[in-house]
Amino acid sequence: MIGRRGFLALGGAAVVSPLAACGPIVPESYQGAAARARAPLLEKPGFTALVRFATLAPSGHNTQPWTFVDHGAGLAILPDVSRRTPVVDPDDHHLFVSLGCAAETLLIAAAAGGRPGAIAFDPAGEGRIAIDLGQGQPRPEGLFRAIPARQSTRSVYDGRAVPVADLARLEQAAAIEGVSLRFLTEPAQRRAVLDLVVHANTLQMADPAFIRELRTWIRFNPEQAMKTADGLFSGCSGNPALPSWLGERAFGLVFTPQGENDRYRKQIHSSAGVAVFTGEREDKDHWVRVGRSFQRFALMATAMGVRCALINQPVESPVARAQFAAWLGAPSLRPDLCVRFGYAPPMPMSLRRPAAEAISAA
DSSP, X not given: OOSXXXXXXXXXXXXXXXXXXXXXXXXXXXXXXXXXXXXXXXXXXXXXXXXXHHTTSOOGXXXXXXXXXXXXXXXXXXXXXXXXXXXXXXXXXXXXXXXHHHHHHHHHHHXXXXXXXXXXXXXSTTOEEEEEEXXXXXXXXXXXXXXXXXXXXXXXXXXXXXXXXXHHHHHHHTOOTTEEEEEEOSHXXXXXXXXXXXXXXXXXXXXXXXXXXXXXXXXXXXXXXXXXXXXXXXXXXXXXXXXXXXXXXXXXXXXXXXXXXXXXXXXXXXXXXXXXXXXXXXSHHXXXXXXXXXXXXXHHHHHHTOEEEEOOHHHHSHHHHHHHHHHTTOTTSOEEEEEEEEOOOOOOOOXXXXXXXXXXXX
16 A cells, blocks of 8 residues: 555655655656645635645555545545555555545644544445534644655665654554554564565565556656656656656566565665554454554654655565464454654655545535
8 A cells, every 4th residue: 555666666853844855856847746735724724625635645556546525514535446456455455544544634634724523434335434524723733734744755764763752652643543553673573574575575576467557556757647646656766757658668677576575675674663553353444543543653753754654565465464463463353554664865745636636526
């Protein structure tokens, strides 16, 4: 889920400005598009403004699989099934985690603008997340200020440890009923996670359908990325832009199991640790809760100057997932998200579709 993959990645305490994240490897036109998506939220924001901020949440392959419906005093978030990734996410686990991320982002943004909200999830049918919005005093807390700057930083980190007190702050921020968070910071623990990542990654890359699905979401140059405003732009991981035709050809040459596994070794070895999110039950309700918890974790990390990125292969492969659960000592539970974290400079920001494209009248 939510950002990945090696073809895209060859090669503090304050919130970092989103504009500063857009470095020289992307043109000004791309930087402008990223900045517009992250423009400040006005006081007493309306429905469209809240949707724009909600869509800054992470999603698998940056598919943005959500639809927002205005109900006057509140709104609903529904899955956009046209943006499913059925090979890597056959049961829509990542999709509902992504909806949870968007819902929590909207709740935080609404409270900051003086519209505190309450959330309710109906797992029946299409899986509707209902959010009732009230009226109150604006509360622009630190998590709100981190929303425009949060990113999945898919790079090598600098190896520094995150202080224990900061891990406690991350755990406190991520506290959502029905979700547990476990930190793996010991070298032996990280090696065990790396072995699972390599094993699961090798299994995935042996599946041609997985490769085809992933390729459809890769954007090889700024023009291609700005045309769709979704997917995985290679520049966000430090790669140079390539013409689309050349990128398609190069993809098959450089995207290999050995190359990917070597990249994950470097990334995990350089990280301060790994965070594992697990819901109490394996159902859509708890997947949404996991998304809410992870988004709060990611926003607090951003506010603290800590970077993070998902390494979800061990939770995507059914074989590796069972091994991972057993290793964690909870064989009856499903590990939902696996996240590495540490310190690194920011990377260029990914794009988002205009809010109007994510809004439905029904």
